[in-house]
Amino acid sequence: MTRVEVDLNDVTEALRSALADNDLKTAAHEIAPISVAEAVTVLERLSTKQRAVAYRLLPKDDALDVFESLDPVVQGELMGGLRDEEVMTLFEGLDPDDRVWLMDELPATVAGRLLHGLSPDERRLTASVLGYPKDSVGRRMSPEFVSAHGDFTVAQTIARVRERAADAETVYTIPVVNSSRVVIGVVELKDLLVAGNEEILSSLMEDPEMVGATESDESAARRLTDLGFLAMPVVDSEARLVGIFTIDDAARILEYEESQDAARQGGTEDLRRPYLSTPILHIARSRVVWLLVLAVGASLTVQVLSVFEATLAQVTALSLFVPLLIGTGGNTGNQAATTVTRALALGDVHSSDVWRVAGREVRVGFFLGLLLGVLGFVITGAIFGWNIGTVIGLTLLAVCTVAATIGGCMPLLAKAIHADPAVFSNPFISTFTDASGLIIYFVIAKAVLGI
Amino acid sequence: MTRVEVDLNDVTEALRSALADNDLKTAAHEIAPISVAEAVTVLERLSTKQRAVAYRLLPKDDALDVFESLDPVVQGELMGGLRDEEVMTLFEGLDPDDRVWLMDELPATVAGRLLHGLSPDERRLTASVLGYPKDSVGRRMSPEFVSAHGDFTVAQTIARVRERAADAETVYTIPVVNSSRVVIGVVELKDLLVAGNEEILSSLMEDPEMVGATESDESAARRLTDLGFLAMPVVDSEARLVGIFTIDDAARILEYEESQDAARQGGTEDLRRPYLSTPILHIARSRVVWLLVLAVGASLTVQVLSVFEATLAQVTALSLFVPLLIGTGGNTGNQAATTVTRALALGDVHSSDVWRVAGREVRVGFFLGLLLGVLGFVITGAIFGWNIGTVIGLTLLAVCTVAATIGGCMPLLAKAIHADPAVFSNPFISTFTDASGLIIYFVIAKAVLGI
Numbered sequence: 001m002t003r004v005e006v007d008l009n010d011v012t013e014a015l016r017s018a019l020a021d022n023d024l025k026t027a028a029h030e031i032a033p034i035s036v037a038e039a040v041t042v043l044e045r046l047s048t049k050q051r052a053v054a055y056r057l058l059p060k061d062d063a064l065d066v067f068e069s070l071d072p073v074v075q076g077e078l079m080g081g082l083r084d085e086e087v088m089t090l091f092e093g094l095d096p097d098d099r100v101w102l103m104d105e106l107p108a109t110v111a112g113r114l115l116h117g118l119s120p121d122e123r124r125l126t127a128s129v130l131g132y133p134k135d136s137v138g139r140r141m142s143p144e145f146v147s148a149h150g151d152f153t154v155a156q157t158i159a160r161v162r163e164r165a166a167d168a169e170t171v172y173t174i175p176v177v178n179s180s181r182v183v184i185g186v187v188e189l190k191d192l193l194v195a196g197n198e199e200i201l202s203s204l205m206e207d208p209e210m211v212g213a214t215e216s217d218e219s220a221a222r223r224l225t226d227l228g229f230l231a232m233p234v235v236d237s238e239a240r241l242v243g244i245f246t247i248d249d250a251a252r253i254l255e256y257e258e259s260q261d262a263a264r265q266g267g268t269e270d271l272r273r274p275y276l277s278t279p280i281l282h283i284a285r286s287r288v289v290w291l292l293v294l295a296v297g298a299s300l301t302v303q304v305l306s307v308f309e310a311t312l313a314q315v316t317a318l319s320l321f322v323p324l325l326i327g328t329g330g331n332t333g334n335q336a337a338t339t340v341t342r343a344l345a346l347g348d349v350h351s352s353d354v355w356r357v358a359g360r361e362v363r364v365g366f367f368l369g370l371l372l373g374v375l376g377f378v379i380t381g382a383i384f385g386w387n388i389g390t391v392i393g394l395t396l397l398a399v400c401t402v403a404a405t406i407g408g409c410m411p412l413l414a415k416a417i418h419a420d421p422a423v424f425s426n427p428f429i430s431t432f433t434d435a436s437g438l439i440i441y442f443v444i445a446k447a448v449l450g451i
Numbered sequence: 452m453t454r455v456e457v458d459l460n461d462v463t464e465a466l467r468s469a470l471a472d473n474d475l476k477t478a479a480h481e482i483a484p485i486s487v488a489e490a491v492t493v494l495e496r497l498s499t500k501q502r503a504v505a506y507r508l509l510p511k512d513d514a515l516d517v518f519e520s521l522d523p524v525v526q527g528e529l530m531g532g533l534r535d536e537e538v539m540t541l542f543e544g545l546d547p548d549d550r551v552w553l554m555d556e557l558p559a560t561v562a563g564r565l566l567h568g569l570s571p572d573e574r575r576l577t578a579s580v581l582g583y584p585k586d587s588v589g590r591r592m593s594p595e596f597v598s599a600h601g602d603f604t605v606a607q608t609i610a611r612v613r614e615r616a617a618d619a620e621t622v623y624t625i626p627v628v629n630s631s632r633v634v635i636g637v638v639e640l641k642d643l644l645v646a647g648n649e650e651i652l653s654s655l656m657e658d659p660e661m662v663g664a665t666e667s668d669e670s671a672a673r674r675l676t677d678l679g680f681l682a683m684p685v686v687d688s689e690a691r692l693v694g695i696f697t698i699d700d701a702a703r704i705l706e707y708e709e710s711q712d713a714a715r716q717g718g719t720e721d722l723r724r725p726y727l728s729t730p731i732l733h734i735a736r737s738r739v740v741w742l743l744v745l746a747v748g749a750s751l752t753v754q755v756l757s758v759f760e761a762t763l764a765q766v767t768a769l770s771l772f773v774p775l776l777i778g779t780g781g782n783t784g785n786q787a788a789t790t791v792t793r794a795l796a797l798g799d800v801h802s803s804d805v806w807r808v809a810g811r812e813v814r815v816g817f818f819l820g821l822l823l824g825v826l827g828f829v830i831t832g833a834i835f836g837w838n839i840g841t842v843i844g845l846t847l848l849a850v851c852t853v854a855a856t857i858g859g860c861m862p863l864l865a866k867a868i869h870a871d872p873a874v875f876s877n878p879f880i881s882t883f884t885d886a887s888g889l890i891i892y893f894v895i896a897k898a899v900l901g902i
Contacts, residue, residue, distance in 0.1 A: 040677070250702075266789025348495065
């Protein structure tokens with residue numbers, strides 16, 4: 001691993017400086033010997049301008065393969081730097097489902113013009129995928145599948161596979177249909193190869209794991225990878241076969257969703273392109289909105305503290321513990337939110353489980369709060385006196401219980417109102433627990449200290 | 452999607468209450484008609500005890516398929532509730548690579564006893580995988596592959612595939628080797644099916660994308676899914692074929708790594724099992740260590756504030772902004788850390804890029820700080836006076852710049868010392884930026900206010 005990484009870093013650097021010097025000969029010399037996979041990595045690390053130049057220096061045979069493996073966002077950027085006829089050749093060369101991924105990244109006018117330039121056959125296939133809503137499996141399936149009838153023999157089916165293999169997205173998972181195109185089973189090519197030539201499909205096939213074309217692409221992708229299958233038939237509302245959903249698309253969907261979730265958990269937008277080739281201003285833009293929203297939220301803490309300003313002036317020592325207390329509340333809330341957000345993404349928890357989750361998090365939070373509270377009481381009490389110790393201990397207990405409960409329920413509530421659970425997540429919860437934690441703190445302090 | 456989820460919720464609930472009432476007939480009636488995939492979901496949502504009972508109620512034909520698809524952690528738990536001979540049958544029925552996943556979750560004595568009970572052939576295959584280090588591809592590969600020689604004809608190769616298909620992990624990607632078992636290419640079964648029977652493999656094969664057996668499993672999994680391939684040959688240090696690495700294992704590795712990263716980002720340990728079936732104490736345990744570490748870190752803020760207690764007593768208004776300022780610093784640091792951690796996981800950034808990342812984050816942080824600083828100056832200045840406004844504005848500028856830089860570099864430094872980048876992540880960075888933010892704040896305040 002280390003060896004390969006270092007090499008690719010060197011290639012990228014050599015390419016960067018050759019392109020900066022406009023030395024195309026050296027650049028071509030650097031990029032020609034590397035594999036398709038390596039070329040993809042190197043290209044994604046270059047700036048948009050250098051990438052278009054470097055792409056043209058690739059050996060002709062590799063160019064389409066490399067293009068197919070690039071991230072759709074990068075594909076879109078790259079197209080901007082190529083000539084119209086180059087763009088059209090690449091676009092025509094993509095599979096219909098990859099084409100739709102790319103179109104989702106392009107301005108509507110460009111996407112429309114490209115679609116128009118396709119051959120009628122390819123246009124029809126692409127349009128059938130484009131007809132499904134965003135984030136549905138229909139939009140991520142391939143309409144180029146090989147299916148077979150239940151009364152086909154193994155030999156007939158293999159002959160059909162041979163005939164269609166060149167065009168089809170996959171031939172390894174073969175949906176079996178009846179005369180109304182309703183899916184009645186699935187056979188694996190592997191099983192056909194070990195079966196006798198005259199065996200009948202309907203006796204070989206297994207019960208189909210199918211997915212509806214309008215279902216969520218993320219949950220279908222999760223299901224496919226959990227099952228460890230290579231593909232699933234995609235069906236319409238009457239169980240008729242309309243396409244096939246393959247594991248490479250599932251993996252891409254999950255990677256995309258996980259990038260989104262990770263970004264949201266950190267209070268930022270997903271860059272959707274490689275970090276080092278993203279302009280500084282684009283990075284700043286991906287963060288500024290959330291930072292402002294969170295700052296506005298945090299200004300609530302200024303108001304809460306103003307209310308208790310007299311108390312603070314009276315017992316300055318109280319202000320020493322503010323960051324510790326709200327920090328601990330934030331951490332406890334974040335832990336709960338992170339666990340529940342991930343459980344939601346994995347399908348382990350659903351929004352209807354809100355009471356069950358709340359019940360668990362109250363207990364987890366109380367347990368953690370009890371432990372921290374006792375520690376806080378002993379340590380702070382010994383140093384700052386037992387009155388302050390009591391305030392800190394009780395506050396930690398209360399804050400942890402409240403924060404874990406809020407943190408655990410927030411992602412479920414977000415999901416229930418059809419928002420992304422990760423949006424109402426860590427930084428948001430920190431801000432929320434900051435304000436509530438401060439109120440708890442001062443209420444307890446006033447009661448214990450009698451002020 | 453909703454329909455299926457609701458149904459499974461109902462099944463799970465019905466099963467739970469039937470099992471609680473010891474009503475096995477109703478329980479069997481609930482679980483019998485659902486598919487393998489659904490049974491997996493339902494079982495993973497039950498408690499350990501109920502799961503073992505429910506598992507035994509599954510139709511015999513489905514039981515092994517369901518077991519294979521369960522998460523290895525859940526498999527291990529389930530085994531504890533089954534009879535020895537049931538356990539041995541299940542264990543013998545697994546593929547060697549799945550068996551090793553499971554063994555990694557079992558106590559060493561149990562794993563050893565099970566390994567000993569295998570047939571000599573299966574034991575040999577399993578031992579060859581077990582010989583590779585944890586987190587290496589060797590440990591996640593299958594030793595049951597179909598390979599072919601470069602001088603084989605298509606007909607010869609297909610005959611070989613037919614002969615081996617029943618045992619092999621996959622027959623769709625066929626490594627091509629020379630007489631010393633060195634991998635010289637790869638052919639896809641699909642391409643064999645459309646080629647002429649007498650064509651020679653060496654003229655059909657493509658350059659192989661291979662992976663070394665001791666390479667990191669995560670980076671290999673990422674590479675495989677990025678390429679959209681179904682499998683890659685695994686080779687030893689002399690490029691000799693030792694196994695095959697398939698996309699279903701790659702997807703499982705990535706899901707596991709992403710759960711780990713998500714958990715660490717939230718300052719908790721990955722539960723490694725479904726949330727709702729995890730005991731409360733286990734959840735608390737996964738959080739308590741981090742919470743204590745972070746609380747100890749946060750006690751630094753108490754010390755920093757004690758140093759400036761006199762200043763705070765003099766200008767109580769300063770304490771009002773403490774949560775806002777450190778919160779904004781934490782958010783800015785978290786945003787940078789999240790972006791860079793994800794870029795590291797995706798291979799877009801390497802630890803050698805630390806200066807480049809630092810250079811970018813200084814600028815991003817400065818830009819964000821400038822914006823927030825100006826806003827903070829105007830708003831706070833208008834309400835609390837221009838002196839305080841100046842302090843807040845300058846502090847926001849400085850804190851954002853420092854926090855983004857630290858947040859961006861921390862994951863890279865962690866990686867450089869071979870620690871998990873996600874460990875030194877969000878809550879850790881918040882704690883770190885809290886203390887440095889407070890120092891910056893009071894230094895600026897003393898300078899501007901002349902106290």
